[in-house]
Amino acid sequence: MDEPRAARLVQAALRCYPARWQRRHGDEAAELAALLIRDGTPAGSVALSYLAGAAREWLTPRPGRRPGRRPGRRPGRRLGAAACALLAAACSLGVSAGLLASAGPARAASPSPARPPAHCQPGSAEPVPAVGRPLVIIWVAGHGRSC
């Protein structure tokens, strides 16, 4: 990926953080991203890390800040806004499911072939322990567990 495009990708991810965070870390985070990309880290991986960080930043409760309790704001609105912003950012960045899968360390390190878990295959009733972090939760009628 060329340098301006990588910078745009990272800037888009950094814009997903709350304004307070951007004021505090924004410049330094952009510089850090440039250094990591220069060292060979894929720009998509850096942007994805910032996107995940932005999601955590929005969703983590802070002392003295009670989401949904501000006058005139409905509970859960903040959560919804954060989710929409991140989804929109991910779409605008063109982050594909393939990129998500390849950048996830748990999946990247997994030696198992890409096929459905045994408990999701027809005719199987054996429980399979969950390994790693599920990226996508799919509810399947029948066993009611995440795959």
Added chain:
Amino acid sequence: MAVGRRDGKAGPDALRRVGEASVLVLISLAGGPKHGYALIQDIKELAGVELGPGTLYGALDRMERLGLIEPLPAEDRRHPYRITAPGAAALRVHLDAVERVSAAGRLRLQLGGI
């Protein structure tokens, strides 16, 4: 147990809940103040773990809120951080606990003849 105290600061066992990334950052800062890029490089060398920048800033913010680290005056655009006295105490407690668990694990492996 001091995590979640009213003053927002942490007790000596604070590292039980902050996650591996925070522990690695604290270990790196125990060797001297560092900024983000230096932390990532040091942790990669020290533990073979490549921290993502988003994970790094999350860990830095969380530990600063807990009073385990503190920012130093900015150098250009970079903000170096250093470990505080409560941070060093929490790291010692955590490493002692890890050592105890590790020793117990080795002993059991030995007794089990595995």
